[in-house]
Amino acid sequence: MPKALIVYGGWEGHAPAQFNTWFRQRLERNGFEVQSLDRIEDITPESVQVDLIVPHWTMGKLTPQASQLIREAVLNGTGLAGIHGGMGDAFREDTEFQFMTGGQFVCHPGNIRPYSVQIKDHDHPISQGLQDFQVQTEQYYMHVDPANHVLATTTFDDQHAPWIAGTVMPIAWTRQHGKGRVFYHSLGHALSDMQVPEVEALTLRGFLWAARKE
Structure with missing residues (x-):
């Protein structure tokens, strides 16, 4: 049975407990044994011996030991x-x-607002079969590693920060870190965002891909 560890907490505006439940339910439906931790101090060498780690901890601080355990x-x-x-x-x-x-x-910029997401890789197992879609959530402007493999992007307009109009920003990507697979997307400010079928699909497929269970 594959194993997953969810580490959740930090800023309450991102509903860590509710997202923990959402992640946990879907991973368990896909055959995972899931452990959830809401204390950084509870991260141990044994707890990270899993197929997948899901952090959902906005801001906050990792202890040096916990950081090293996750990264290793x-x-x-x-x-x-x-x-x-x-x-x-x-x-x-x-x-x-x-x-x-x-x-x-x-x-x-603009906080919660409507915008579109463009699928860029139609062949990857995570994004295969998905079409461009609309969301209403925070549109993240990020500092992004050019080594990422980009699955989807969004383009900023001139409504709230005119100097970035036309900027194409990665919104979902994969990458390799050592032997591990990494997946991320910047959607999901509120749990209701997960009701968008494409957002749910990207999330679950990304989790399974990272765990090599796609």
């Missing part, structure tokens, strides 16, 4: 997958964590 697990083949601020704005001071995830949130 991924380097050795554990998958890492997450969404929105739970992984893209987690542990801001931990640049090694950001190097692993492939990006860091810096702004969301």
Whole structure:
């Protein structure tokens, strides 16, 4: 049976407990044994011996030991997958964590707003068969690693920060970190965002791909 670890907490505006339940239910439906931790101090060498780690901890701080345990697990083949601020704005001071995830949130001009998502890789198992779609959520402007394999993008307009109009921003990507697979997308400010079929599909497929269970 594949195993997953969800580490959730941090800023309550991203509903960590509710997302933990959402992630847990879907992973269990796909045959995973899931452990959820809401304390950084509870991350141990044993707890990271899993197929998949899902961080959903906006801001906050990792202890040096917990950071090393997670990073070494991924380097050795554990998958890492997450969404929105739970992984893209987690542990801001931990640049090694950001190097692993492939990006860091810096702004969301206009806050919650309607925008479109463009699928860029129609052949990848995560995005295969999906078409461009609309969302109404935070449009993340991120500092992004050019080594990422981009699955989907969004384009900023001139309504809230005119100087970035036309900027094409990666919104979903995969990457390799050592032997581990990493998946991220920046959607999902609120749990209701997961009701968009394409958002749910990207999330679950990304988690399974990172765990090598696609």
